[in-house]
Amino acid sequence: MAVWVDDNQHHCQSDNPTIGDARMDSPGFCAQYCTYSTMENETKHIISMVNIDKRETMRNSVVMEKEAFQQTFEALRQEINLTEICTNAHSQISALFNKGKYRDSGVHHTLDVWHGSKNLSKKIHAAGQQKGCAILQMWNKDICNHFWYCCKTADTYEEFIDMCVGVLHHVTGEHTWALGECKHGPLLDDRDKELIESGSVAHERLAEIILDERWLKVVPKYLNFRSTADLESFHNHILMYASKRFSFSPPVYAACTMLAGLDYNHHLHRPARRKADGTIQSIAAETMNNLHRTIADVMLRPKSDPSTSQDTSGNPMSYVLLLIVLMFFIFVIIVSSFSNTEIKK
Known part of the structure; x- marks a missing residue:
């Protein structure tokens, strides 16, 4: 230790x-x-x-x-x-x-709060797999974003409950009800998102998730955001x-x-490296840009005039170079995805 x-x-x-x-x-x-x-x-x-x-x-x-x-x-x-x-x-x-x-x-x-949103999303996704609840998949991201907003703005547990329960009215197209109203501004009339019918199987399943006693018992631990x-x-x-x-x-x-x-x-508060124009220099972005330019140069290299140059169609060096560049590109993608997995763990 x-x-x-x-x-x-x-x-x-x-x-x-x-x-x-x-x-x-x-x-x-x-x-x-x-x-x-x-x-x-x-x-x-x-x-x-x-x-x-x-x-x-x-x-x-x-x-x-x-x-x-x-x-x-x-x-x-x-x-x-x-x-x-x-x-x-x-x-x-x-x-x-x-x-x-x-x-x-x-x-x-x-x-x-990210883990709370993740757990909520998993529950909604599982409910959306059930018969008659596929529409929940369409609303999954919006409901999780609403959870983030409630945790960030609510000062008390009671205020969180009032705001969070409002999503059960919002998904049905009801933005004003007896005990409250939505906090958002005017909505566009030409929105193409399908609403959940009040009292439907999907709406009842969503209400079970939002009003679950075990879930609400843990909610106070997310309110500090x-x-x-x-x-x-x-x-x-x-x-x-x-x-x-x-x-x-x-x-x-x-x-x-x-x-x-x-x-x-x-090195926590060390300033970021900047370019000559003052913008922050991204090493990863610069590496990928150089890689893209190299691939473009190899793929789009103009062919020589047959009458003035030797025949290079059988020269394998260009293909070897292209293969090396592509393998490096695949390696960068694998390392990047592996690093994201490490962060989550």
Whole structure:
């Protein structure tokens, strides 16, 4: 186990909320190490990192995130005035705050709003697979966007309920009802989105999802509108020091993760590189543009005049060059998609 808490008061403001998330050292369910990182919400500095070896949890990788969170929680309470901590929708961590010392600690546990929207979308998608409910697929994105809006603007649980229940009227074309009205402005008359018929099977299924007691019980944890996206970006940064495609001994893995945290904090507020015209230079975009130009040059290269040049139709070098460029292009796409998967994990 390795714990690091930055004692620099410039980095760590005691009253600021903190966000935490775990990162496994390998994809799938065969992880050997779990790194639980904690970030200060306002300054975006990494203030704590805890590494757990699977051998510390009886070789059960499923409970490593819970164990890492518990050690992080105890370490932070000794170093700072911990008032709020935001995590992903991990059921084992959420269960800790339902009873015992975690509930009585005075620390407010909140959840990442992205995970709440994701869970809501999965429920609506599953309901849309049922007979007579296909129209829910069309409204899935709009309902999730409304959930984001409610979490961001609602100050109390009651206000959230009033706004969230309004979507059951909005999807039917009713924008004013007995107890309230929609908050949006005038809508276009030529909208082609199909409305859900009130009282239909799809409308009743949507009402069951929105008014589910278990779902509404968790809603207060989303009202602070926190997100762990920046912390997941840091976990992607750890790949520079500890790739998931290689194995490390415990001391080496701990050192790599600590170096990643120090590097991230040191360069956190470094200004972005800019071009001569003042615009931000994107390395990825520049690389892809160069690749596209290379492919275009190879594909659109004009043919030589047969009467003035030698016959090169049998020369395989041009085809080899094209094949190399295409293979590199495919490699860039695979690496990009793999990096997105790592961030979600």
